[in-house]
Every structure is written in structure tokens, then in C-alpha cells.
Amino acid sequence: xxxxxRISITFLYLVxxxxxxxTAFAQExxxxxxxxxxxxxxxxxxxxxxxxxxxxxxxxxxxxxxEHKSSGQxxxxxxxxxxxxxxxxLYNWNDEGIALEMLTDVDSKLQKxxxxxxxxxxxxxxxxxxxxWFHHELKDQGYSAALTGVAVADxxxxxxxxxxxxxxxxxxxxxxxxxxxREKAEKLFNQQEINLNDYAAEGVFLIRDFNEGQMSRxxxxxxDDDGTxxxxxxxxxxxxxxxxxxxxxxxxxxxxxxxVFPGGxxxxxxxxxxxxxxxxxxxxxxxxxxxxxRSGVSDSMLGAWKSLGNPVQGTQEQExxxxxxQSTFIIPVAGYDDAYIxxxxxxxxxxxxxxxYIWLPIEFEDGIPxxxxxxxxxxxxxxx
Ligand code: GAL
Numbered sequence: 582x583x584x585x586x587r588i589s590i591t592f593l594y595l596v597x598x599x600x601x602x603x604t605a606f607a608q609e610x611x612x613x614x615x616x617x618x619x620x621x622x623x624x625x626x627x628x629x630x631x632x633x634x635x636x637x638x639x640x641x642x643x644x645x646x647x648e649h650k651s652s653g654q655x656x657x658x659x660x661x662x663x664x665x666x667x668x669x670x671l672y673n674w675n676d677e678g679i680a681l682e683m684l685t686d687v688d689s690k691l692q693k694x695x696x697x698x699x700x701x702x703x704x705x706x707x708x709x710x711x712x713x714w715f716h717h718e719l720k721d722q723g724y725s726a727a728l729t730g731v732a733v734a735d736x737x738x739x740x741x742x743x744x745x746x747x748x749x750x751x752x753x754x755x756x757x758x759x760x761x762x763r764e765k766a767e768k769l770f771n772q773q774e775i776n777l778n779d780y781a782a783e784g785v786f787l788i789r790d791f792n793e794g795q796m797s798r799x800x801x802x803x804x805d806d807d808g809t810x811x812x813x814x815x816x817x818x819x820x821x822x823x824x825x826x827x828x829x830x831x832x833x834x835x836x837x838x839x840x841v842f843p844g845g846x847x848x849x850x851x852x853x854x855x856x857x858x859x860x861x862x863x864x865x866x867x868x869x870x871x872x873x874x875r876s877g878v879s880d881s882m883l884g885a886w887k888s889l890g891n892p893v894q895g896t897q898e899q900e901x902x903x904x905x906x907q908s909t910f911i912i913p914v915a916g917y918d919d920a921y922i923x924x925x926x927x928x929x930x931x932x933x934x935x936x937x938y939i940w941l942p943i944e945f946e947d948g949i950p951x952x953x954x955x956x957x958x959x960x961x962x963x964x965x
Pocket of ligand 1: 698699799848849866867868907
């Protein structure tokens with residue numbers, strides 16, 4: 582009888598090995614957003630590396646694009662590129678690799694070691710192309726270049742072909758900058774010994790950068806229901822936002838642009854549309870450190886934006902720090918009515934790859950967006 586026993590032991594051992602193998606590779610399935618968990622794992626159990634991100638939905642799948650950070654002090658520089666993940670449900674993310682690769686060509690502006698931040702991707706119905714825009718700083722020049730960059734792809738996950746990076750609107754005045762304002766700003770700019778930052782609201786940076794083109798740093802994109810797309814960016818030395826209409830193919834900016842909240846020091850813009858109105862959530866200007874968020878509303882993208890104040894409702898600490906985070910994007914959730922997710926980063930500048938994510942549902946009180954803390958939550962929130 583020893584023979585059958587040996588067979589069954591061998592059999593059981595094999596079953597165990599197969600089971601162990603399967604569980605080792607089996608993926609945890611997530612059913613909620615866990616804002617208290619510093620690690621948001623992808624399908625391979627690795628912390629998602631897509632900071633300052635944005636989301637595009639294509640054929641029932643969400644694609645999350647973001648900055649691929651590396652470990653250590655230099656981790657905020659781009660050595661790899663823009664990472665992309667995909668998900669059917671917003672909870673479980675599949676690593677789709679690098680959508681836009683940094684280049685080894687040291688003559689390219691997009692060479693490794695440059696800064697690539699806040700990439701956003703939109704789909705152009707006319708051309709069938711995916712278009713990525715991002716904040717781009719040149720290698721070893723800190724944040725002084727202040728460029729916006731653009732890349733294009735045939736497939737949503739890439740590879741994206743880098744086209745160019747540039748200052749915006751050289752030689753063009755904003756639509757809402759009157760002749761009187763311009764003359765006043767010119768006079769101020771020509772005065773000796775003024776600190777330009779003190780007169781940013783009046784438009785002195787517009788005068789300074791008129792020929793070379795305006796600065797573009799923290800940015801986002803927004804596509805309206807009629808397919809018109811907009812580039813929204815922190816300009817004028819981060820003092821004033823500029824909203825520009827993109828060309829029909831989304832590959833360049835048209836001359837139609839406006840100044841928003843002049844001198845308001847808004848960064849990290851995220852835009853969404855609800856019930857015919859356009860909203861934005863932004864941060865203040867404190868680098869990697871969190872600060873109180875702001876919000877605004879307008880009847881049209883190139884219209885008059887009105888400030889709505891801090892959207893955060895919570896403890897003093899939460900209101901002062903936006904839950905220790907900075908806005909990056911607002912996701913309109915498909916399949917639900919009135920469902921928007923505020924996507925934010927908790928930066929870790931000393932080891933950027935450890936940067937964390939928090940996602941919160943946007944609530945509304947009298948048409949004003951409100952953010953409250955939910956440690957764990959799921960999309961059934963929007964069924965209420
Ligand atoms: C933040 C900005 C980030 C990054 C950082 C650099 O204010 O939102 O995207 O540029 O400054 O200090």
C-alpha cells in the first residue's frame with residue numbers, strides 16, 4: 582500500500598505548488614479608493630507611478646497618464662517619461678508602460694534629466710490622434726524655461742511622438758487685456774526698480790514676455806462637449822492663469838486666450854463642466870508644500886471667471902492643506918449622474934517616487950463644489 586500513498590502525497594504536493602503559484606501571481610482586486618493607503622498598487626503590486634496625472638476614457642476603459650518619478654533627490658526630474666495605466670473601473674490599474682519616452686539625444690529638448698510635469702491626454706475626433714500636452718522645463722535650467730510641450734500618438738497608450746515645446750502666444754495680447762490696461766502695464770514695466778511680482782495683476786509679465794512668448798508651467802487640458810479644447814496654464818511667473826483655445830487638431834494654440842484671476846497665484850488647475858457651467862479647482866503657490874485649494878466658476882471657458890473660495894470643508898488642518906494634497910485633475914465618472922472625482926497628489930520631494938494619491942468625490946452645495954474627507958469610499962457614493 583505504500584505506492585498509492587506516495588502517489589497521493591506527490592499529487593497533494595503538486596496541487597500545493599500550483600495553488601502557491603497561482604496565489605503568488607493572483608492580483609488583489611480593489612473595490613474602493615483607499616486614501617489612507619500610501620501605496621496604490623498596479624496589477625503587479627507596484628505603487629502606481631503616474632504623478633501629476635490626468636485621465637482619459639476610451640471605449641469603456643480609463644487611461645491614467647502621469648509623471649514617472651524615480652527614487653532619491655533627483656526623482657522629480659524625468660529620466661523615463663510619461664507612464665500610462667489602464668482600468669475598467671478606476672480601482673484596478675494595469676501597467677501599460679511608458680507612453681512618452683525621454684530621449685537619449687542630448688540635442689533634444691526632451692532629453693533625459695529635463696522636467697516633464699502634469700501630462701494630460703485628449704483624443705481628437707477629426708484626426709483620430711491622441712494628443713498629449715505637458716509642462717516642460719529644459720535640462721539643468723531649473724524652472725526658468727516655462728514651456729508647454731506637445732506629443733501625438735495613434736494609440737492611446739502610445740508610443741507618443743514628441744513634436745515640440747514652446748512659450749505661448751508670442752506677439753499676441755490676451756482677448757481680455759484692454760488697450761488701457763496695456764498702456765498702464767507698459768508704464769509700470771518701464772519704471773525703474775519695481776518688483777515685477779508686485780504688479781503681476783496689472784500685467785507687467787505680459788509686457789516683459791510679449792515678444793518671446795508667455796510662460797507656461799502647471800497646466801491642464803479641457804475638452805468641451807462640442808469638441809473645442811482648451812489649454813489652461815499657470816503663466817506670468819505663476820501669478821496669472823491663461824486659458825487658450827486649441828487649434829482644431831489640438832496640436833497648437835490659437836490666438837484666442839484670456840487671463841484668469843490676474844495676480845491670484847493659482848497653480849495646479851483642474852477643470853470640469855457641470856450643468857452647463859465650467860468649474861476649476863486650483864492650488865495656491867507653495868511648490869511641493871500643500872496649501873488651501875481654491876475654486877472658480879464661469880459660464881464659458883473664455884468668459885469671466887468668478888472665484889468661489891476654498892472648496893474644502895473639514896478640520897482647520899484639512900482646509901489649510903487640502904488634505905495634504907494638491908489638485909491635478911477632475912475625472913467625470915461614466916455611468917453616473919453628476920459624478921466627478923477630485924484627483925490630487927501628496928508630493929514627497931525627498932523621494933518623489935513615494936508620492937501618494939488621494940481621490941475624493943466632489944459634492945455640491947448651491948452649485949458650489951465641495952470637498953470632504955473620505956478615508957475609504959467607492960463609486961456607490963454617487964448613487965445617493
Ligand atoms: C508645484 C507644482 C508642481 C511642481 C512643483 C515644483 O507648485 O504644482 O507641479 O512644479 O511646484 O516645485
